[in-house]
Amino acid sequence: MSKTVATRPYDDQKPGTSGLRKRVPHFQQPNYAANFIQSIFAAARVEPGSTLVIGGDGRFFNREVIGLAIRMAAANGYGRIVVGRNGILSTPAASNLIRKRGASGGIILSASHNPGGPNGDFGIKYNVSNGGPAPEKVTEAIFRHTRTISEYRIVEDAAPDLSVLGETRLGDATVEIVDPVSDYAALMEELFDFAKLRDLVASGFRLRFDAMHAVTGPYAHEILEKRLGAPAGTVINGEPKEDFGGGHPDPNAVYAAELISEMMGPAAPDFGAASDGDGDRNLIVGRGIVVSPSDSLAVLAANAHLAPAYAKGIAGIARSMPTSGAADRVAEKLKVGIYETPTGWKFFGNLLDAGKVTICGEESAGTGSDHVREKDGLWAVLLWLNILAVRRESVSEIMAAHWREYGRTFYQRHDYEEIDKAAADGLMESLRQRLASMAGQRFGTLVVSEADDFSYKDPVDGSISTGQGVRIVFSGGSRIVFRLSGTGTQGATLRVYIERFEPDPARHGDAPADALAELVRTADVIGEIKARTGREEPDVVT
Known part of the structure; x- marks a missing residue:
């Protein structure tokens, strides 16, 4: 009844x-x-x-x-x-x-x-x-x-x-x-060459996957350890817990510090990865190198043809607006479409359904393809493993080769969490009011070439989304983006995205903090962050 x-x-x-x-x-x-x-x-x-x-x-x-x-x-x-x-x-x-x-x-x-x-x-x-x-x-x-x-x-x-x-x-x-695992695991076997992955693992290749006491533990145990033959203990923090073991299930350099520390050590495995609370995000780490999500998207798109599901090539690439332009250069070389959307995976759905794109990604550690309509952490891990199994190079070698071919985009996201909502709204409104007069302004060596409040017209259904984030672009292509996050639950989260393209291979080894230092200082000046929020520095840098 x-x-x-x-x-x-x-x-x-x-x-x-x-x-x-x-x-x-x-x-x-x-x-x-x-x-x-x-x-x-x-x-x-x-x-x-x-x-x-x-x-x-x-x-x-x-x-x-x-x-x-x-x-x-x-x-x-x-x-x-x-x-x-x-x-x-x-x-x-x-x-x-x-x-x-x-x-x-x-x-x-x-x-x-x-x-x-x-x-x-x-x-x-x-x-x-x-x-x-x-x-x-x-x-x-x-x-x-x-x-x-x-x-x-x-x-x-x-x-x-x-x-x-x-x-x-x-x-x-x-x-x-x-x-909950069987149908998903079967789908992964259809997309990737599990025989090659098993051979890679059997060759002595060592990997580590941190499930962060979140949902992907059972999936990683089944796929990585059972189906691919990785030894027991490959998956750490693999038991889902109601409080995530007291941790923060966000796969970034702050909350996956245990994994990153191991991967930077002298006896590091060959490959490390982590996923988040619900299994849709991922962190990729090689021995001695953390791969940024924006770079990971670009590498996956450039090498997707090495996996059976994408052997005939990809239709196009979509990225969220705050995600770096690294994938754009891959799309240009592949001669496929590149689509810049607002933040939120829902904006990729129409593009995927229409067959305009195959691979999508966001700077917040989300990547996926047309196999489902969500970002997919383990999918990204398995595609990386498929690429490693075919190329037989290390993560560091793959990244260095990618930067030589496409140039390196230095990139950081600065999160100011649980700030006063009125202060955050005031900061964004002030930026919007100054946009029309910002072109041509100089900040140190940086000159603003254009500034806008991002809006998006869906190329499939014509729907329009406005107010998606303030973009400040400088001569030479460097960029600062300001937006308020929609995923927090207390106060407001201000996210500042800082990006600089470096074509010179001699500079690809620079530390991101050094490469972006002037842009970081400029972001505070333009955004009036300290003055409006009282924050001296971000809570999280990724």
């Missing part, structure tokens, strides 16, 4: 670039999660008998909300509800399941790279039938429903045991608990 429960709207349920994210106690308010889930179903306009995929990254409060979502889906007309065992599904695995099962959509419970636990972060994201994040017209519809909601529907019976594989009837729906 299903019932209708009266409720009242909350005024803060506007989805960001990756769904709705708040602290756990905020989600635990009466009907807070139920309101948002019911609003998803209202915006999705569910056809009776449709299939819905549900899963998450295992963080605190995951099981409770999955149980709620199952019961609500059964009461809202879904015919089949496919759920990962124990509520676990990495975001790319969920995208794959949506596509494979012909589902109308999916609910993914994650706050991605944000910390977890009883006082940590939680999130709910809706993915549409192509497996990708809901586009803006859908998230806007969800938000409209949250402002007027007065009731939600739910089945009175309890949700089935998430630990037991198989099918259960719940109201008029069938709930199917599935192995």
Whole structure:
């Protein structure tokens, strides 16, 4: 039996670039999660008998909300509800399941790279039938429903045991608990040459994968250790935990320090990698070298033809606007399209569906291809391994060769976290007011050639997105970008992206901090960061 429960709207349920994210106690308010889930179903306009995929990254409060979502889906007309065992599904695995099962959509419970636990972060994201994040017209519809909601529907019976594989009837729906890893692992075997990867591992090649006590642990154990034959212990921090073992599941130089320290040591493995809370981001590390996400995107695009799935070449490359221009030079040489989009994987979906691009990437450690409609951490790791297996060169050698051919783009992102929102908004508004007069201004040796507030017109459906970040471009191509992040849960996060292209191979060995020092100083002057936020330096530099 299903019932209708009266409720009242909350005024803060506007989805960001990756769904709705708040602290756990905020989600635990009466009907807070139920309101948002019911609003998803209202915006999705569910056809009776449709299939819905549900899963998450295992963080605190995951099981409770999955149980709620199952019961609500059964009461809202879904015919089949496919759920990962124990509520676990990495975001790319969920995208794959949506596509494979012909589902109308999916609910993914994650706050991605944000910390977890009883006082940590939680999130709910809706993915549409192509497996990708809901586009803006859908998230806007969800938000409209949250402002007027007065009731939600739910089945009175309890949700089935998430630990037991198989099918259960719940109201008029069938709930199917599935192995979260098997379908995804099978897809990876279709894309990559696992025989070559096994030979690489058998040759004595050593790798290390840090799952950060997040969702990719079971996937990495199955693929890297079981199917590719890497020895036990290759995967570290492989058990998913509700609080990520007290860590911060963001695969960058700050939070993956354990892995990077090992990779810089005298007995380092040949290859290191890490993934984040929900498995869609990645960090690539070679012996003695950390590969920036922007460089990783460029290298993967330039070498994708070495993997079976991309042997005939790629259709094009897409990157988010703040991501460096390293991939642009690869696209130019390959004579394929390059597309610059706003931040947020949802902007890649139309390009992928239209066949305009094959490989996509963001500077925030996300890369992926047309195999799903999400960024995919393990996919990036396996493509790197496929490239290494064919080229039989080290990561350092591959990077040096790439820079010789395409030039090196020095790049950093500076994050100022949990700053006063009014101060952050004031900073951005001040920048926008000064854009028209900025061209021609000199800052030290740097001369502004152009400045704008990035807007994007989708080449497929014509939709327009404005206010996506302030770009300051200097003569010679150096660039500073200012934008506010949509993935935080407290205050505001200001992100400043700093980029300089260096064509001279004699300068490719410079330290990024030295290469970018003048741009860093200029960013503070133009953005008035210290004056407006009181921050002397960023919280995180990646």
